[in-house]
Amino acid sequence: MEAKQFSEFAKTMVDYITNYLENIRDRRVLPTVEPGYLRPMIPSEAPETPEKWQDVMKDIERVIMPGVTHWHSPRFHAYFPTANSYPAIVADMLSDAIACIGFTWIASPACTELEVVMLDWLGKMLDLPAPFLACSGGKGGGVIQGTASEATLVALLGAKAKMIRRVKEEHPDWSDYDIVRKLVGYCSDQAHSSVERAGLLGGVTMRPIPADDRYQMRGDTLKDTIQKDKKDGLIPFFVVATLGTTNCCAFDCLDEVGPVCEEEEVWLHVDAAYAGSAFICPEYRYLMSGVEFADSFNFNPHKWMLVTFDCSAMWLKDPSYVVDAFNVDPLYLKHDMQGSAPDYRHWQIPLGRRFRSLKLWFVLRLFGVENLQKHIRKQIGLAHEFEKLLLSDERFEIIHEVLMGLVCFRLKGSNELNETLLKRINGNG
Numbered sequence: 001m002e003a004k005q006f007s008e009f010a011k012t013m014v015d016y017i018t019n020y021l022e023n024i025r026d027r028r029v030l031p032t033v034e035p036g037y038l039r040p041m042i043p044s045e046a047p048e049t050p051e052k053w054q055d056v057m058k059d060i061e062r063v064i065m066p067g068v069t070h071w072h073s074p075r076f077h078a079y080f081p082t083a084n085s086y087p088a089i090v091a092d093m094l095s096d097a098i099a100c101i102g103f104t105w106i107a108s109p110a111c112t113e114l115e116v117v118m119l120d121w122l123g124k125m126l127d128l129p130a131p132f133l134a135c136s137g138g139k140g141g142g143v144i145q146g147t148a149s150e151a152t153l154v155a156l157l158g159a160k161a162k163m164i165r166r167v168k169e170e171h172p173d174w175s176d177y178d179i180v181r182k183l184v185g186y187c188s189d190q191a192h193s194s195v196e197r198a199g200l201l202g203g204v205t206m207r208p209i210p211a212d213d214r215y216q217m218r219g220d221t222l223k224d225t226i227q228k229d230k231k232d233g234l235i236p237f238f239v240v241a242t243l244g245t246t247n248c249c250a251f252d253c254l255d256e257v258g259p260v261c262e263e264e265e266v267w268l269h270v271d272a273a274y275a276g277s278a279f280i281c282p283e284y285r286y287l288m289s290g291v292e293f294a295d296s297f298n299f300n301p302h303k304w305m306l307v308t309f310d311c312s313a314m315w316l317k318d319p320s321y322v323v324d325a326f327n328v329d330p331l332y333l334k335h336d337m338q339g340s341a342p343d344y345r346h347w348q349i350p351l352g353r354r355f356r357s358l359k360l361w362f363v364l365r366l367f368g369v370e371n372l373q374k375h376i377r378k379q380i381g382l383a384h385e386f387e388k389l390l391l392s393d394e395r396f397e398i399i400h401e402v403l404m405g406l407v408c409f410r411l412k413g414s415n416e417l418n419e420t421l422l423k424r425i426n427g428n429g
Contacts, residue, residue: 001053009053016057017089021072028429029073033066080246080274080406085306087366091359092308101352103345108355112342115144115357122301122313122360125369126279129292132315142315143347144356148273149194150349151298151314154322156185156198156238159267159295161325163237180204184229185238188217188252190245192271204238215248215400217241219256226264238267243288244275248400248408251275251287258293270297273312275404277304278380281373287403304379304405305372307363311356322347379405 001009041063070076072084102111119142120135134141145151160183167179180203187195189208199206209217209225226236239261241252254270261268270291276299278284291297298314301307316322323346345351364372383405390396390409400408410418 005053009057012053012057016060021084024070024073025075027065027070027073029070029076030426030429031067031069032429037067038063080303082309083302083304083306084308085363085367087362088306088308088359091362095355095358098355100355102355103351103353104343111353111355111357112344114355114361115344116141116342118357118360118364119143119313119315121364123315126276126288126299127282127285128297128315131317132297139318139320140316141319141342142313143319143342143344144353144360145298145312145314145348146310146350147194147312148192148271148298148300149197151296151312152195152240152269152271153198153201154314154348155240155267155269155296155298155316156202156204157325158316158319158322159185159238159269160202160204162267162321163235167235179235182233182235183237184234185240186222186225186236187240188215188242188245190215190217190247190250191240191242192246192273195240195242195271211250215245215250217252217257219253219260222257223260223264226260226266236264236266238269240269240271241294243270243272244404246274249275249404249406250400251403253290254288254293255290258290262293267295268293270294272297272299274300274303274406276313277301278376278404280305280369281376284404301360301363304376305363306367306375307359311359316347319347383407 042059071082098108100108100111102108102115104112116134120133123133123142130136130140131138132140132142145154160180163183164176164179167174171179183204185199185204185206186209187206188211190211191208196206196208207225207229209222212218212221222239229236239257241254241257243251243254245251258268270288272279272288275284275287276297279288279299295318296314296316298312300312302309302311319342326346326348344353367375383402386407387398387402390398390407395411396409397412398407398409411421
């Protein structure tokens with residue numbers, strides 16, 4: 001494909017995308033296809049000679065769209081949302097055109113430096129404590145991970161490396177195996193499944209802490225569990241506090257959990273994957289009270305802040321523990337500017353990384369903080385409007401306080417009755 005063809009193809013695709021998003025309401029949200037629907041619709045082998053891009057465009061509606069679940073339909077209410085906006089889409093186009101693999105500063109200086117500044121912009125929008133920000137002049141800084149699951153695993157591995165180093169200073173004769181088999185981390189029993197998975201991938205035990213009747217992890221329950229584990233010879237090293245749980249958007253008591261972690265000298269990671277976007281609005285920041293105790297903090301602009309997937313913002317007060325844990329420094333990746341700027345390959349699981357900060361830059365500039373706040377407030381306002389409708393209908397009950405954009409409700413009666421309602425709603429597409 002030459003430049004002229006690319007220009008025609010791209011303009012046609014932009015028009016198609018615009019039409020798709022502006023008329024998405026008219027499409028059935030949930031596809032009716034069965035597993036394996038696509039294979040009979042396309043050849044069994046790749047074409048030997050080039051096809052026309054016009055034929056590819058025709059096959060989008062014929063082959064792809066029948067199997068798409070339309071996440072950005074106003075009638076899509078499953079899961080937590082994934083964000084989208086025209087500025088973010090355009091930014092991803094530019095990122096794909098530049099096509100750098102920004103594993104080091106020298107690999108593409110703008111890729112690294114824009115990310116450093118955008119995470120400072122974003123951190124200031126949330127009013128994160130200064131030690132998390134690169135502009136503070138301290139050790140801290142931010143990085144864009146692919147998902148909150150990756151951020152949790154990165155934090156866990158950093159905490160693990162930190163604790164192994166500390167224990168070896170006290171017990172030089174202990175091997176890594178001796179230490180790791182004693183390590184134990186903690187999270188609410190309401191925490192996302194990715195926290196348990198991080199423990200599995202990190203080779204350590206993650207112990208669920210029973211939540212209270214408001215589905216929150218409390219400081220006293222955590223402390224009692226840690227004390228018991230220490231008496232049993234285990235080594236507490238890591239706690240995940242969730243702000244906005246997946247099940248019902250509950251908020252762990254960070255102002256209770258934080259002091260316990262400080263006293264027990266364990267790493268505190270805050271997972272605010274969904275609800276973190278709301279903290280750009282000052283009136284919701286009370287829900288993150290105690291964040292100053294955290295060692296790492298994460299939320300997903302790609303969930304609620306109009307930035308397309310993948311863009312998971314993570315801050316570390318002291319990235320050196322993560323950098324040291326991940327530092328593999330072959331000769332072919334060395335450069336003369338090492339140490340003068342972050343080499344983000346040391347802050348993440350993969351080596352390569354896309355120019356993801358572009359979409360943050362585009363969205364923040366083309367919407368502005370004020371309009372992003374309006375977007376969050378509107379979404380929460382709609383949730384409260386739905387809450388009022390439910391409260392006015394005696395057939396329904398609300399099972400948890402509505403704080404963000406999630407409303408947890410059910411029909412009064414049996415689980416079977418609710419299952420029937422759910423199937424009926426999804427069956428309508």
